[in-house]
Amino acid sequence: MExxxxxxxxxxxxxxxxxxxxxxxxxxxxxxxxxxxxxxSDLASKGAVPHAYLLSIAxxxxxxxxxxEAFAAGLADDQNRYGIRxxxxxxxxxxxxxxxxxxxxGLVPAGGMVHRSGAQPGDALYVSGTxxxxxxxxxxxxxxxxxxxxxxxxxxxxxxxxxxxxxxxxGLAEAVRLHAHAAMDVSDxxxxxxxxxxxxxxxxxxxxxxxxxxPAGLDQADYAAVVEGLITGGDDYEILASVPPESxxxxxxxxxxxxxxxxxxxxxxxxxxxxxxxxxxxxxxxxARAYVHGNS
Amino acid sequence: MExxxxxxxxxxxxxxxxxxxxxxxxxxxxxxxxxxxxxxSDLASKGAVPHAYLLSIAxxxxxxxxxxEAFAAGLADDQNRYGIRxxxxxxxxxxxxxxxxxxxxGLVPAGGMVHRSGAQPGDALYVSGTxxxxxxxxxxxxxxxxxxxxxxxxxxxxxxxxxxxxxxxxGLAEAVRLHAHAAMDVSDxxxxxxxxxxxxxxxxxxxxxxxxxxPAGLDQADYAAVVEGLITGGDDYEILASVPPESxxxxxxxxxxxxxxxxxxxxxxxxxxxxxxxxxxxxxxxxARAYVHGNS
Numbered sequence: 001m002e003x004x005x006x007x008x009x010x011x012x013x014x015x016x017x018x019x020x021x022x023x024x025x026x027x028x029x030x031x032x033x034x035x036x037x038x039x040x041s042d043l044a045s046k047g048a049v050p051h052a053y054l055l056s057i058a059x060x061x062x063x064x065x066x067x068x069e070a071f072a073a074g075l076a077d078d079q080n081r082y083g084i085r086x087x088x089x090x091x092x093x094x095x096x097x098x099x100x101x102x103x104x105x106g107l108v109p110a111g112g113m114v115h116r117s118g119a120q121p122g123d124a125l126y127v128s129g130t131x132x133x134x135x136x137x138x139x140x141x142x143x144x145x146x147x148x149x150x151x152x153x154x155x156x157x158x159x160x161x162x163x164x165x166x167x168x169x170x171g172l173a174e175a176v177r178l179h180a181h182a183a184m185d186v187s188d189x190x191x192x193x194x195x196x197x198x199x200x201x202x203x204x205x206x207x208x209x210x211x212x213x214x215p216a217g218l219d220q221a222d223y224a225a226v227v228e229g230l231i232t233g234g235d236d237y238e239i240l241a242s243v244p245p246e247s248x249x250x251x252x253x254x255x256x257x258x259x260x261x262x263x264x265x266x267x268x269x270x271x272x273x274x275x276x277x278x279x280x281x282x283x284x285x286x287x288a289r290a291y292v293h294g295n296s
Numbered sequence: 297m298e299x300x301x302x303x304x305x306x307x308x309x310x311x312x313x314x315x316x317x318x319x320x321x322x323x324x325x326x327x328x329x330x331x332x333x334x335x336x337s338d339l340a341s342k343g344a345v346p347h348a349y350l351l352s353i354a355x356x357x358x359x360x361x362x363x364x365e366a367f368a369a370g371l372a373d374d375q376n377r378y379g380i381r382x383x384x385x386x387x388x389x390x391x392x393x394x395x396x397x398x399x400x401x402g403l404v405p406a407g408g409m410v411h412r413s414g415a416q417p418g419d420a421l422y423v424s425g426t427x428x429x430x431x432x433x434x435x436x437x438x439x440x441x442x443x444x445x446x447x448x449x450x451x452x453x454x455x456x457x458x459x460x461x462x463x464x465x466x467g468l469a470e471a472v473r474l475h476a477h478a479a480m481d482v483s484d485x486x487x488x489x490x491x492x493x494x495x496x497x498x499x500x501x502x503x504x505x506x507x508x509x510x511p512a513g514l515d516q517a518d519y520a521a522v523v524e525g526l527i528t529g530g531d532d533y534e535i536l537a538s539v540p541p542e543s544x545x546x547x548x549x550x551x552x553x554x555x556x557x558x559x560x561x562x563x564x565x566x567x568x569x570x571x572x573x574x575x576x577x578x579x580x581x582x583x584a585r586a587y588v589h590g591n592s
Contacts, residue, residue, distance in 0.1 A: 001307060002406070003299035011297060011383050013350040013399060017390045054309040056397050087307050092589065094313045094393060101352050101386075101397035103309060110298070293388065 001052060001087065007107040010048035014038045018060055018097040020293050021235075022164065023141055028067045029074025030164040031100065036078050038187065039104035041168035041237040045185040047114040047177025048106030050084035050170065057091050060098030082170060112177050119182035119201035119242035125266040126180075126251065128169045128238045131190050132230025133215045135291075137163025139229075147226055155217035166237035172262075175254035180241040189232040192290025193240055194266075194275040201242070204271030209279035211265040228284070231277070234291035242268060297348060297383065303403040306344035310334045314356055314393040316589050317531075318460065319437055324363045325370025326460040327396065332374050334483065335400035337464035337533040341481040343410040343473030344402025346380035346466065353387050356394030378466060408473050415478035415497035415538035421562040422476075422547065424465045424534045427486050428526025429511045431587075433459025435525075443522055451513035462533035468558075471550035476537040485528040488586025489536055490562075490571040497538070500567030505575035507561045524580070527573070530587035538564060 016035050018024050040050055055075070057063075063071075079086065084104070137159035139146040148156070169185075176183045182201055186193045190212065198205050212231055241262075243251045248264070255262040266275070277284040312331050314320050336346055351371070353359075359367075375382065380400070404410075433455035435442040444452070465481075472479045478497055482489045486508065494501050508527055537558075539547045544560070551558040562571070573580040 001305045003301075003303070003305070005299075007299070009297045009299070011348075011350060011399075011401075013352050013385045013397075015352040015354060015386045015388050015397060017354060017388055017392075020388060020390055052307075054307060054399050056309050056311040058311060058313060058395055089309045090311045090397075092311050092313055092316060094316055094395065096313075096392040097390060099354055099390065099395060101309075101311060103307075103350050103399035105307075 004107055006110055008110050008113060010043055010046045010106040010108055010113050011103065012039050012042040013101065013103040014042065015099060015101040017099040024062055026164055028070040032071045032074035033078050033165045035100040035102050036075065037166045037168045038237060039102045040082055040170055041166060041185040043104055043106035044169045044173040045114070045176065045183045045239050046106070047112055047173050048108045049173055050082045051105045051107045052085050052087045053102055053104040054087050055089040056101045058099040059091065059093045060096060063098050108177060114176050114180055114183050116182050116184040116197050117200035119197050119203050119268055120244065121203055121268050121270040123181055123242040123244050123268045124248050124264050125194065125205060125207060125268065126241045126243055126262045126264050127186065127190065127213065128172055128260055128262050129167065130213045130215050131236055131238065132233060133159050134163040134235035135230050135233030136215060137161070138235065147223060152217060155215065159215065163235055166235065168237055169239045169260055171258035172239055172255060172260050175251055175258060176239060176241055179247040179251035179254065180243050183239055183241040186236040186238045186240050188234050189289065189291040190236065190240065191232050191275060191277060191286060195273050195289060197240065197242060198273030198275055202272065203268040204273060205266055205268040205275045207266035207275055207277045209277055209284060211263060213263045228286060232286060232288055232291060234293055300403055302406055304406050304409060306339055306342045306402040306404055306409050307399065308335055308338040309397065309399040310338065311395060311397040313395040320358055322460055324366040328367045328370035329374050329461045331396035331398050332371065333462045333464045334533060335398045336378055336466055337462060337481040339400055339402035340465045340469040341410070341472065341479045341535050342402070343408055343469050344404045345469055346378045347401045347403045348381050348383045349398055349400040350383050351385040352397045354395040355387065355389045356392060359394050404473060410472050410476055410479050412478050412480040412493050413496035415493050415499050415564055416540065417499055417564050417566045419477055419538040419540050419564045420544055420560050421490065421501060421503060421564065422537045422539055422558045422560050423482065423486065423509065424468055424556055424558050425463065426509045426511050427532055427534065428529060429455050430459040430531035431526050431529030432511060433457070434531065443519060448513060451511065455511065459531055462531065464533055465535045465556055467554035468535055468551055468556050471547055471554060472535060472537055475543040475547035475550065476539050479535055479537040482532040482534045482536050484530050485585065485587040486532065486536065487528050487571060487573060487582060491569050491585060493536065493538060494569030494571055498568065499564040500569060501562055501564040501571045503562035503571055503573045505573055505580060507559060509559045524582060528582060528584055528587060530589055
């Protein structure tokens with residue numbers, strides 16, 4: 001692979017496993033897309049555009065020839081969609097659960113990579129898209145008693161689709177790179193990931209629950225008992241960015257030009273974390289702050 | 297990661313799994329070393345020197361805190377040994393077998409990467425080190441009835457050690473890059489991997505069994521029934537190189553200067569594969585030509 005003059009590489013590696021990050025019955029093309037997209041999400045949060053990737057797959061009992069063909073078709077489609085090429089990889093057979101490991105290489109202009117450690121007191125916290133959509137999807141797929149089964153069919157289908165196939169915010173990479181002090185992608189729950197930015201940057205911070213963009217079609221009154229799970233659940237693959245006040249307008253404009261909704265949900269301050277989540281004037285007392293991907 | 301002027305990157309990705317490429321009871325530091333070294337072996341065969349890597353690990357039931365500590369210590373030691381730095385990675389828990397995926401990035405002078413497809417009729421085939429040592433080690437660890445249990449204790453210990461911890465021929469990278477038409481690392485059996493070079497290059501070829509460097513201490517008469525398994529067994533992680541006649545002396549000198557033994561085992565010809573393995577004047581009839589890593 002020849003170097004691209006004037007650029008730095010951003011390299012990231014994420015692994016997804018059947019029963020942990022996807023479900024054994026998930027359509028194989030969605031497994032391929034998710035494996036690639038969780039890496040593209042990470043690249044975007046660092047301000048990098050997709051360049052190339054390597055894929056290693058441990059075949060499981062469910063991965064017969066038909067499965068692999070559909071997997072490859074999904075991968076090929078996403079390669080084209082995101083303009084990224086496959087450099088190589090490895091295939092092994094273990095007899096255990098299917099597992100996909102992808103290493104993705106992105107490019108930023110030299111010196112331009114965005115870290116999670118650059119946030120400063122006074123920065124605004126922005127999040128892209130919605131928070132909790134994938135958490136609802138996972139609940140619908142795995143919990144027959146979930147309250148979310150009462151949602152309308154279109155909303156349920158959208159939530160399941162988002163759990164299976166994230167929408168990495170590749171188009172937001174430039175806005176993040178030009179205007180954010182720090183960023184990361186939200187994969188283990190908004191609150192816990194905000195804690196990570198605060199810890200890496202040495203800041204305190206507050207998030208206002210009412211400003212968090214929850215999924216459309218969700219009447220919060222109906223879901224008071226479960227709403228906490230939406231801001232601490234996994235698989236959002238949205239971007240959380242810390243933007244200084246003087247850049248907020250430019251960041252919002254760039255996001256809008258890219259067609260990606262962003263919401264200001266809070267602000268950083270001097271001090272140290274964890275982040276305080278305020279709801280109706282009081283700090284929320286949260287059980288778990290972060291989502292731990294586990295066997296379902 | 298900043299580009300290194302005048303170099304190309306060679307990127308490779310190999311995954312190893314418990315019960316397939318290593319055994320559940322193997323010392324954790326050897327698992328770390330093997331995961332890294334199989335990638336370094338591949339880089340060396342392409343003429344590249346180690347630069348950086350990413351590691352993703354799926355923790356298994358055997359990977360408690362002590363296991364991870366020893367794993368990390370082995371990895372740190374090998375990082376220093378080979379001058380390679382960790383860029384990042386991922387850790388997940390699946391409850392299934394432990395699995396380690398590494399993507400390694402090596403450097404070659406611009407345009408200098410060695411492919412397996414460049415071999416030409418008339419080239420000599422060279423292999424580094426010995427062939428079959430790791431196969432004996434695996435047999436000793438998994439087959440109580442193996443004939444190799446009759447070997448002396450020092451030889452047995454060396455074979456087991458080689459199965460668990462390959463010796464990637466990093467020092468041979470420059471000799472390969474400067475003098476070989478084609479190369480690959482031998483991971484799935486010498487004969488099958490030679491077939492791959494022939495297929496990629498569009499050549500025929502012959503290997504002379506008597507020239508293959510089998511492990512020291514092995515009285516072949518005692519092991520006539522199993523010797524075929526040594527040249528078709530896995531986990532050698534030696535380098536197989538196709539060297540044109542005019543470069544043979546320079547290649548051998550460079551290998552010698554690097555302290556790495558190399559043996560000329562055959563020669564390529566016009567035609568097409570698979571490679572013919574001649575023994576005592578007759579072509580050997582081989583059952584399996586390549587080793588398929590499988591559950592043990």
